[in-house]
Amino acid sequence: MTARRNSATGDRMTAICQGIRRAIIEGALLPGDRLPEDALGESFGVSRTIARHALGQLAAEGLVDLRRNRIATVAAPTPADARDIFDIRVALERQVVQHLAGNLTPDQVAELKDIVAQEHAARHGPDGASIRLATEFHIRLAQMTGKPILVRYVTEICYRAGLSLSSLARPHSSECAISEHLALIELIARGPADKAAQMMADHLEAVAARALLSGDRGRSRDLVNILQPYAKG
Amino acid sequence: MTARRNSATGDRMTAICQGIRRAIIEGALLPGDRLPEDALGESFGVSRTIARHALGQLAAEGLVDLRRNRIATVAAPTPADARDIFDIRVALERQVVQHLAGNLTPDQVAELKDIVAQEHAARHGPDGASIRLATEFHIRLAQMTGKPILVRYVTEICYRAGLSLSSLARPHSSECAISEHLALIELIARGPADKAAQMMADHLEAVAARALLSGDRGRSRDLVNILQPYAKG
DNA sequence: CATGACCAAAGTGCATACACTTCATGCCAC
DNA sequence: GTGGCATGAAGTGTATGCACTTTGGTCATG
Known part of the structure; x- marks a missing residue:
């Protein structure tokens, strides 16, 4: 079927x-x-x-x-776990960006922008959809490196991060990530690798920083x- | 028991x-x-x-x-896989060293030196023992951070690296790692974090570089x- | 001699059965 | 009431059984 x-x-x-x-x-x-x-x-x-x-x-x-x-x-995940998870995530996604910077095909740029468009469309819908799409953005990015093992780890750490956010973050805290995703695409496509990697790190730090409240x-x-x-x- | x-x-x-x-x-x-x-x-x-x-x-x-x-x-693992694995490993173990630098207790230093001593003792024994002990060194290091998630990933990537080496490396290629391990302990215990992290990265790169031959x-x-x-x- | 169909052996995919553990509930002594 | 123990229901740990798939070999055929 x-x-x-x-x-x-x-x-x-x-x-x-x-x-x-x-x-x-x-x-x-x-x-x-x-x-x-x-x-x-x-x-x-x-x-x-x-x-x-x-x-x-x-x-x-x-x-x-x-x-x-x-x-x-x-x-x-405890707050300490969440902290560790984001540290690892930064390290891994830095690598993703390093490998990708300057090498994105127009098709890939278009695909990434499409995901961000979906994020934009879902920004007032259910909270879960936003997180899922944001996660998908990062995972697709990793997949574009064509490195299966890196993909595996980034995927896993993204899911763990998502879990951490869902328990520790306040609602809608991931909203502003949309514009950052757009800027990321631009910088990865054109900018120097180091700068793009740094921006990814900053972006992830910002996402993590927005989630400090421990809400049961x-x-x-x-x-x-x-x-x-x-x-x- | x-x-x-x-x-x-x-x-x-x-x-x-x-x-x-x-x-x-x-x-x-x-x-x-x-x-x-x-x-x-x-x-x-x-x-x-x-x-x-x-x-x-x-x-x-x-x-x-x-x-x-x-x-x-x-x-x-293909040679490309091995390359990716070591890239990820470098990123993760850099974090380990960053967290550890300057914070090792004397007990921990002693324990690490003990492992290196075992490596030294096993350097002419069966090839497998050397690799196992070298791996154990890196895993213990990670465990000393007290960050369970980091430990998990470092452990896993170390095993993958070990598998890659066992298939791609020539025998006894890991021997010279012993002195590097000793130097690492010193630098992690006393040196500045950035320098120690860089040394770890260099060490791992060296290990990877020694394994280029694809031997069936x-x-x-x-x-x-x-x-x-x-x-x- | 090469080639392709067939068949049995080996192995996996999955469900089910049963023993054991945990957990919640109620009962009884106090 | 209240604390502790008994008890059964719910759930997990593991072995086993059977159907299906793969595989390697054999044999007939071109």
Whole structure:
């Protein structure tokens, strides 16, 4: 029916991972939310085996907390974790920009601008969409380096950063990132590499700086309803 | 007997992962070597379920190649992959040194020197031991930052680097790293952070530079005998 | 001698079953 | 009431079984 993906192992597991990742990054799932294997399996129409395997992957990515004999939960990064995550993110995305500066094709510039346009369109919509698109911008940027391992790490750290933001940041704090993304595209396309890398670092620092408040939100939420939109992929 | 770690899920899976990681980093397992689930399970005395889960983790770390319906194999990094891995490694370990410079306790200095002493003692032993100890040096360094996420990434990238070296480097190429490690300790303990970070970067570049030859070694090897020493932990 | 179809062996994909652990609830002694 | 213990429900840990896929070899055929 739909296109077949076979990234690593079975693609049903990949689908679950993607679904949960999206739910996490959009803030639909919040740190501490429980992810029981059976409920997950039921949501996605697979057995516990696969749900369990998916949770293992997500735990390896740091998005899920997995303790023996305990129900898996969405990871709850501490402010210190968030700080570390952004430090690492700066280091990695600096590399992305270094490799990319001056080498973007017009097509790539257009694609990036398109993502920013979507960000602009979504800026008054649900908060999660903004974060997702902003994240997508950074991930696409990494993909354009054509370095698969760098892509992997940037992707992972971006998701972790998104999780950190969703728990620690106040709403709409990522809004002003749009103009910064536009400026980034320009500087990466034309400017000197060092300058572009520095701008990326500043941009990320700014995003991190805007999220200092530690806001707790509600607990004990309804997994089935939350995940329903993400089960279709 | 030894202290028990329950990092993520059951510790039997962790044991398998550790065993295979060690086997890989010491060069006992080479890129392309097959890792069938049953054989693995039998080697470590567990069922396929757990072996499979372990393979999933290792695949997430990039040490194992997992393709649908195919036997898992030890990952085979290309020279380009190796280059990317070392670039990322430099970026991450720079951060480690930045955080550590000037803050090492005497105990920590002593512990690091002890590892280097072990490296010295093992410099004429089996080639794998040298690489393992060198890797341990870098990982311990990262752990001393007390930043768990940084530790995670440094550890992972060190293992990937070790795998790259085991397939691409010529034997004993890591020998001269010993004196560099000693100098690093000194500079991290006393020197200015920037200088220490630069030295770390130079050190890693040197290690990478010493491994340019693409040497293919034998294929189709005996898994059971290879893994036997690693099954006990 | 090369080539392609077929077949069995080996291996993976996945679900299910069962033992064990954790957790929440209620009960009882105080 | 209140603290502590028993108990069952919920959930995880792991092994096993079966269907499907891949693979390598064999044999007939050109």
